[in-house]
Amino acid sequence: MTTNERISTGERDDILDFLGKHRYFLRHTAEGLTDEQANTRSTVSELTIGGLIKHVTAVEKKWAEFAVTGGGEEVPAEIEFTPELIAEWENQFRLTEGETLAGVLAEYEKVAAATDELVRTLDLNASYELPAAPWQPPGVFWSVRRVFMHITAETAQHAGHADIIRETIDGQKTMG
Numbered sequence: 001m002t003t004n005e006r007i008s009t010g011e012r013d014d015i016l017d018f019l020g021k022h023r024y025f026l027r028h029t030a031e032g033l034t035d036e037q038a039n040t041r042s043t044v045s046e047l048t049i050g051g052l053i054k055h056v057t058a059v060e061k062k063w064a065e066f067a068v069t070g071g072g073e074e075v076p077a078e079i080e081f082t083p084e085l086i087a088e089w090e091n092q093f094r095l096t097e098g099e100t101l102a103g104v105l106a107e108y109e110k111v112a113a114a115t116d117e118l119v120r121t122l123d124l125n126a127s128y129e130l131p132a133a134p135w136q137p138p139g140v141f142w143s144v145r146r147v148f149m150h151i152t153a154e155t156a157q158h159a160g161h162a163d164i165i166r167e168t169i170d171g172q173k174t175m176g
Contacts, residue, residue, distance in 0.1 A: 015119050015148050022155040023112055025174050026056060029162035030101055033169075038101040039094055042168035049165050050101050051093035052158045057108045058092060060151050064115045067147040070128030119148055 030038055030049050038050035065071075095104065124145040130136050142150070163174045 011124065011145075012119055015145075015152070016116055019115075019119070019148065019152045019155065022152055022159055023108075026053060026155060026159040026162055027105065027108070028174050029159065029166040029172075030105065032172075033101060033166075035095065035101050037169055040165075040169055041094070042165050046090050046093045047161055047165060048094045049162045049169075050095040050099070050104055052162045052165075053101075053108055054095070054099070054104045055092045056155055056158050057104065057111050059154050060115055061111045063147050063151050063154075064111070064118055066128065067118055067122055067126075067144045070126075071131075115148075115151065124148075 030053060033049060035050070039048050041048055095101070122144050125143055127141045127143045129138075130140045130142060132138055159174070167173050
């Protein structure tokens with residue numbers, strides 16, 4: 001074994017396996033879809049399969065950065081929900097001009113690979129204070145382990161959303 005190789009055992013393998021399974025379910029919902037189908041709103045929400053993959057990618061990347069640096073931007077106590085801010089929020093849940101399903105899937109794979117390397121190498125017991133936010137009391141700390149659990153939970157939740165959307169598009173289900 002070279003010094004650049006990492007050994008992943010026990011808990012780290014469990015995290016990688018659990019996260020990998022939920023990523024698979026999310027990606028599976030997009031199999032065989034056109035860009036148009038991946039951008040279809042098939043429920044009353046703004047959610048689309050392509051947008052959910054795009055959103056999960058962004059969330060995973062942000063939390064992975066937190067696991068490395070512990071830093072983060074504080075959320076202002078007062079947020080003005082301008083039309084631009086609302087549009088920006090909604091755009092993370094759909095493919096926008098120039099985005100393709102293949103492109104968001106490729107970015108997801110890249111972010112996932114980087115996160116997997118962090119699971120293999122970071123101190124899971126390191127702990128950082130969550131950034132201040134109106135919904136977050138001060139003094140709450142999360143371990144790197146908990147950050148990876150949160151990424152998994154976020155992925156699982158949105159894989160479920162994507163499964164419902166896919167079923168309404170063409171009847172395909174991830175399971176069952």
